[in-house]
Structure formats: C-alpha cells, structure tokens
Amino acid sequence: MSHSENRTLLRAARVLGGEPQDVLVEDGRVAAVGQRLPDTATRGAEVIEADGQVLLPGLVDLHTHLREPGREDSETVLTGTRAAAVGGFTAVHAMANTFPVADTAGVVEQVWRLGQESGYCDVQPVGAVTVGLEGRQLAELGAMFESAAGVRVFSDDGKCVDDAVIMRRALEYVKAFDGVIAQHAQEPRLTEGAQMNEGAVSAELGLTGWPAVAEESIIARDVLLAAHVGSRVHICHLSTAGSVEIVRWAKSKGWNVTAEVTPHHLLLTDDLVRSYDPVYKVNPPLRTEADVLALREALADGTIDCVATDHAPHPHEDKDCEWGAAAMGMVGLETALSVVQHTMVDTGLLDWAQVADRMSLRPARIGRLTGQGRPVAEGEPANLVLVDPGHREAVDPAGFASRSRNSPYRGRELPGRVTHTLLRGRATVREGKLV
Known part of the structure; x- marks a missing residue:
C-alpha cells in the first residue's frame, strides 16, 4: 500500500x-x-x-467477525479490514468465535498482529469468556489482558454465557482491570431449533419461533449481576422493545450497563422471512416493526449507546441453500453508515454529531480504545x-x-x-x- x-x-x-x-x-x-x-x-x-x-471521526465497530484463524474461506483479517476501511471504520473489535477460539493470549496476539500487518484499520481482539466458548470454565482473561493485544472486552458471542455462576465470576474477574463482558443474550433452552422471530409471521410460515423473552430474560439477569458485582456488562446486538426497557431501567439505576444495536435491526423486519431467502437469517432474528421503531428511538435518546455491525461473513455455500440449513449472519461493514443515515439521519432522529457519538466516540470508550473515537480537533x-x-x-x-x-x-x-x-x-x- x-x-x-x-x-x-x-x-x-x-x-x-x-x-x-x-x-x-x-x-x-x-x-x-x-x-x-x-x-x-x-x-x-x-x-x-x-x-x-x-x-466524521473514523468509525469504531465493537462487533466484527473477521473469521481468521480457521474460516479464511469467508473472511480474513486483511479482507475484513479492507471492508471496514471502505465503510469508514478505522478500528474494529474482532470477535472470539474463530477456529481455534480466541481464548488464550497466543490466539489474541496472532489476530492483533495480523491486524497490524494489514494496515487498513486497527484490530482489537475480543477474548472469549469461557474455554472453547463452551460455557463451563473461564478462559485466560488475565493473560489475554496482559498480552500484547491488551484485551479489555470479552465475549462468547455466537453463544450465550447462560450459566449465572460463570457469568458472575467473569464479571468479578474483569473488574480488576476495568474490563467488560459483552453478552450475547440468548437463553438456549428457549431457542432450541428456533429459525426466526416468534410471532405472527413464524406462526403463518410454520417455522420454530425465537421468543423475545429468550433475549430479555438474560439481559435482566445480567444487569442485576453487574449491579451486584459492581462491574461492567455490555449487551450485544439488542433486538427487542422489551430489551430496550430493561436497559433503560438499569441505566436509570446508575448501573454500568451499555448496549449496541446492529444496522439491520434498525431497518429490516421479520416480514422479509416470508421470502424464505436465507440472506435474512440472522442471530438474533429480525424482529417486528414495533421493535425496529423502539430500537431507533432508544438509539436516538442514548439508551442504546452505539451501533455495531455484527459483520458476519459466510461463503455462498453456507447461505445459498434451504432456510433450515443456512448459516445465520449478514455482512455489514460496508453498508453500516448508509443504513444509519437512512434510518436515523434522514428521518431526523440523529444529526451527524450524534452519529459520530454513536459510531465512533462511544464504541471506542466502551472498548477502552485510546487514539480512536476522538473528536475532530487540533x-x-x-x-x-x-x-x-x-x-x-x-x-x-x-x-x-x-x-x-x-x-x-x-x-x-x-x-x-x-x-x-x-x-x-x-x-x-x-x-x-x-x-
């Protein structure tokens, strides 16, 4: 270059x-x-x-899947950071659900070094909360923090840390170095076999529904745990009106809770699933128009702190198949700012200074990045x-x-x-x- x-x-x-x-x-x-x-x-x-x-200040994404190591057929650190640059991002947080999982200092350092070599944007690895994302044993959180990558955000994203004791221990552990646990809120027992949002459309299509309460119950538990421990919890890809109310309540108590919303949850609804096009299959699922409007309002009033892409690349063979067999996820880095302009700026809900706050300043602050998410100033x-x-x-x-x-x-x-x-x-x- x-x-x-x-x-x-x-x-x-x-x-x-x-x-x-x-x-x-x-x-x-x-x-x-x-x-x-x-x-x-x-x-x-x-x-x-x-x-x-x-x-605007360079955008910062708290939630990116770069797939390397292990799934270089769908994305690499180089191609993912190139996509990020095209979308206006100067920093991304790389999620831990790689092969092998980023649950050790060695793997997070590898991802961090690949980011430095690519040169298209800063790559901040996210460490796994549990070994192998299996939810049974805490990963090497301290070693990942002390590594060259300096990991401050930990997430089993793709899976929920559903064991309350493990979640409590993780929150206690990261408190020592001002880390944050980013939770993928999904009660697994309530979503077994789930294919789309549970509601009128799922009933009509005969697809197994994914109830809003599966997300909301985990968020409610985790904000209470964070308050009890006095630690920081971040809610990944919040998607329902009920989730918004729980986060709003937690913030009114002064608890250390932050939340993100994806561009696709600000724009798309479960009506699109009627097409059975697997491009609309995502986790959490597309919700209702009422949820979309609640999410926009919450992003506008600051209840939801930031926009995060949840950029989830898949090779065509994992998406170009029947709905039931298709992988969940959407790419989002290159279209994120356009979707936010369409849903939030052009509708009068946010001005450009607030877009900078929600897509640069706040995500950098939540991820404890220095040198990113700074004002455009001398x-x-x-x-x-x-x-x-x-x-x-x-x-x-x-x-x-x-x-x-x-x-x-x-x-x-x-x-x-x-x-x-x-x-x-x-x-x-x-x-x-x-x-």
Whole structure:
C-alpha cells in the first residue's frame, strides 16, 4: 500500500455536519481546523476537495467477525479490514468465535498482529469468556489482558454465557482491570431449533419461533449481576422493545450497563422471512416493526449507546441453500453508515454529531480504545472519514471488499457514500476506492 504525503488538507469539509471548514492533517494528527486556513499554513499539502461533504471521526465497530484463524474461506483479517476501511471504520473489535477460539493470549496476539500487518484499520481482539466458548470454565482473561493485544472486552458471542455462576465470576474477574463482558443474550433452552422471530409471521410460515423473552430474560439477569458485582456488562446486538426497557431501567439505576444495536435491526423486519431467502437469517432474528421503531428511538435518546455491525461473513455455500440449513449472519461493514443515515439521519432522529457519538466516540470508550473515537480537533489523531450524504446508489455486493457477499441490502438503494478514510493521516480509501 502506498503512503501519501504526511501533510493533507481537507478543504471545505463539514465537520460533524456543521459549516464547511478546512482541516489540515500533519504527521498523523489534526494540525489545524478553521475556515479558509491561510496558504502559508497549508503549502505543500496534498489537497482533498471535500466540497461540503461531512467529516466524521473514523468509525469504531465493537462487533466484527473477521473469521481468521480457521474460516479464511469467508473472511480474513486483511479482507475484513479492507471492508471496514471502505465503510469508514478505522478500528474494529474482532470477535472470539474463530477456529481455534480466541481464548488464550497466543490466539489474541496472532489476530492483533495480523491486524497490524494489514494496515487498513486497527484490530482489537475480543477474548472469549469461557474455554472453547463452551460455557463451563473461564478462559485466560488475565493473560489475554496482559498480552500484547491488551484485551479489555470479552465475549462468547455466537453463544450465550447462560450459566449465572460463570457469568458472575467473569464479571468479578474483569473488574480488576476495568474490563467488560459483552453478552450475547440468548437463553438456549428457549431457542432450541428456533429459525426466526416468534410471532405472527413464524406462526403463518410454520417455522420454530425465537421468543423475545429468550433475549430479555438474560439481559435482566445480567444487569442485576453487574449491579451486584459492581462491574461492567455490555449487551450485544439488542433486538427487542422489551430489551430496550430493561436497559433503560438499569441505566436509570446508575448501573454500568451499555448496549449496541446492529444496522439491520434498525431497518429490516421479520416480514422479509416470508421470502424464505436465507440472506435474512440472522442471530438474533429480525424482529417486528414495533421493535425496529423502539430500537431507533432508544438509539436516538442514548439508551442504546452505539451501533455495531455484527459483520458476519459466510461463503455462498453456507447461505445459498434451504432456510433450515443456512448459516445465520449478514455482512455489514460496508453498508453500516448508509443504513444509519437512512434510518436515523434522514428521518431526523440523529444529526451527524450524534452519529459520530454513536459510531465512533462511544464504541471506542466502551472498548477502552485510546487514539480512536476522538473528536475532530487540533492535536487529535487523524482517524477521519469523509462522507458524501447526497450520494444514492443500489447496493451491489459483487463490488464488496469483503470476501463474502451475504448482504441483505442487495439491490436496495441506500444514501451516502464514504469517499475517503484516513488512518492516522494516511488514506486507506480515496475517492471511494481502496488505496
């Protein structure tokens, strides 16, 4: 990958959607922000004509499946971080459900090093909570924290830590180094054989239903455990109106609870399952219109802290099959910002400054990342993304940087396009193309 000059001028960029300003980047940091910076200050800089595009801090994803090691047929750290850069992300958290599982210092260091080598965005490994994601014995949480990867977030995502004693012990253990347990809330006994959201559509289609209470009961238990222990719990891919109410209640008590929502749960409903197209099969399942509206409102009022993609790539043979046999998951890195613009900005629920908060500042804070999720201000690291909100285009997964194509938005017109992504001042995406 070629290195650009160490001085770049973003001319007439709307920082957080405000008035156009010039932003000078020098040696990986923001050197100056102001209206019409003087030529003497910007001489010799590479100029990017922003033309009033929106400038945001680089996006941070708390929930990405990069599949390496073990499932390089669906994604690698390199292809996943390329997809992240195209989507405007400068940092991702790589989930632990790899082969082998990221449950030791050795595996998380391997993922971290692969991220450093790829150079397209920062990769922060997430460690498993339990050995082999089996829910029976705590993994080496302390060793993963003390490793070169400095793991602070632990999750058995893909599976729920359903044993209350194990969950309590994990919360107690990570408290010592200000870690967080990110829970995939799914009571396994209530979802055996479940194929989609339990409701009118599942009854009509004759598919085994996945009740909202399977998610809500685990969230209720875990916010109570976190409060009891005085530790931090983060709720992954929250998907129901009831879950929102539980998180809202926990926060009203002042408990250390955070939550994320995926772009697809902000837009898509279980009605789409009528097509039996496995591209809509996901965990947690697509819910009802009422749930979607509750999630949008909760993201707007801050009950839900952030948007996380749950980017879950699968090779075509795992998706292009009958519904019952298909793998669960959707790719999301390259379309996340467009879906958030469509569901939250264009509807008036969030402005661009709030998008920066929910997609950069807060996820970086929850993941305890330093140098990411920082304001666009003098002296800060130049992790930046330039977005053209007026652009509209039908989604074509054939052009994705990801190795997988399982996008639920194929052929759907979405607004906004990332034109430039800068990682510490170096362009990883220029004019919408990878560098």
